[in-house]
Amino acid sequence: MGSDFKTIPIIDVSPLVAKIDDPKSTTSDDLLEVVRQLDKACKEAGFFYVKGHGVPDSLIREVREISRSFFALPAEEKLKIKMTTKSGYRGYQKVGVNITKGKPDMHEAIDYYRPILPGQYGDLASPLEGNNLWYAYWPKTPFNFKEVMEDYLFLVKDLSRKIMRGIALALGAPIDAFEGDCAGDPFWVFRLMCYPVLTDIPESERTDTGIGAHTDYGLLSLVNQDDEIQALEVQNRSGVWIYAVPIPGTFVCNIGDMLKVWTNGIYEPTVHRVINKTPFYRVSVGFFYESNFDACIQPVECCKQKTGGVAKYDNIVYGEHLVKKVQNNFVKGRY
Numbered sequence: 001m002g003s004d005f006k007t008i009p010i011i012d013v014s015p016l017v018a019k020i021d022d023p024k025s026t027t028s029d030d031l032l033e034v035v036r037q038l039d040k041a042c043k044e045a046g047f048f049y050v051k052g053h054g055v056p057d058s059l060i061r062e063v064r065e066i067s068r069s070f071f072a073l074p075a076e077e078k079l080k081i082k083m084t085t086k087s088g089y090r091g092y093q094k095v096g097v098n099i100t101k102g103k104p105d106m107h108e109a110i111d112y113y114r115p116i117l118p119g120q121y122g123d124l125a126s127p128l129e130g131n132n133l134w135y136a137y138w139p140k141t142p143f144n145f146k147e148v149m150e151d152y153l154f155l156v157k158d159l160s161r162k163i164m165r166g167i168a169l170a171l172g173a174p175i176d177a178f179e180g181d182c183a184g185d186p187f188w189v190f191r192l193m194c195y196p197v198l199t200d201i202p203e204s205e206r207t208d209t210g211i212g213a214h215t216d217y218g219l220l221s222l223v224n225q226d227d228e229i230q231a232l233e234v235q236n237r238s239g240v241w242i243y244a245v246p247i248p249g250t251f252v253c254n255i256g257d258m259l260k261v262w263t264n265g266i267y268e269p270t271v272h273r274v275i276n277k278t279p280f281y282r283v284s285v286g287f288f289y290e291s292n293f294d295a296c297i298q299p300v301e302c303c304k305q306k307t308g309g310v311a312k313y314d315n316i317v318y319g320e321h322l323v324k325k326v327q328n329n330f331v332k333g334r335y
């Protein structure tokens with residue numbers, strides 16, 4: 001429902017990571033304490049930091065460092081993996097190409113989506129069909145760009161699956177509620193982002209925001225942000241913007257639009273934005289754990305019962321929501 005939160009909670013998920021897949025341990029006190037904290041965080045802030053997640057700190061840093069070295073390349077190099085409609089909106093986009101509510105965002109990024117086979121979801125997914133673009137041209141680029149990112153993807157995907165098991169318990173739903181038809185074959189989005197120093201951008205192209213205010217589209221987002229650069233802001237119910245101050249070694253997690261529908265509004269995604277006012281390039285890496293691409297998400301019975309018995313939201317096919325969002329993020333002919 002949102003609240004007047006002033007800080008974003010930090011949750012040590014180590015008991016959850018260790019025990020959530022073991023049917024004998026899912027009632028242990030330390031695991032249930034994590035579940036309570038997830039419930040509180042999802043109700044009050046819609047955002048939380050996770051620590052004790054088991055993803056090696058060295059890998060978390062390496063992913064950011066590889067991204068930083070890519071963004072430091074000359075423009076013509078970066079444009080070798082340019083995002084186009086032919087690549088299924090996968091690839092590099094320069095500063096100002098992505099827009100939020102019609103206004104250019106002051107970040108550059110590489111977008112990756114879970115691979116989709118031609119025709120896999122019929123017309124629904126065809127705009128996103130195409131190949132992920134892994135940079136492999138520059139002699140000095142980390143030659144293991146793709147391998148490192150794939151190791152990371154494997155781990156954050158599994159961590160997200162486990163957190164979603166915890167969220168299922170928090171909602172009083174079966175532990176595997178976000179598996180099977182809902183998210184047993186989860187779609188994912190992976191974004192490497194860089195927010196330049198604003199004054200480095202020509203004034204004629206400059207706006208005042210790195211990413212305009214928005215909610216995320218799916219179930220759960222995990223953001224790996226640069227240490228020491230304060231730029232991600234989260235809006236509480238009174239409209240006050242609270243910084244998600246970097247905490248080294250943590251992920252900043254937040255819930256997305258699909259969870260709002262599924263829970264009939266018990267959990268609502270929180271609006272957030274990025275403004276880099278610092279004199280440093282800021283790198284962040286977002287991993288978005290989503291439902292099955294073709295899942296039709298609807299308020300579930302156990303959540304409806306707790307919220308007056310009637311569905312507050314229409315059913316929504318996740319893939320349709322995503323495609324609509326992606327197509328609105330880019331102005332035809334401007335990339």
Ligand SMILES: N=C(N)NCCCC[C@H](N)C(=O)O
Nearest residue numbers: 099100101189214216217329
């Ligand atoms: N998959 C995610 N969350 N991508 C980031 C979305 C940033 C805002 C976007 N331009 C919009 O207007 O939605």
Ligand SMILES: O=C(O)CCC(=O)C(=O)O
Nearest residue numbers: 193223225232274284286
């Ligand atoms: O860069 C960040 O810290 C967050 C980016 C974000 O909100 C997004 O990609 O959805």
Ligand SMILES: [Fe+2]
Nearest residue numbers: 214215216272
């Ligand atoms: Fe976001």
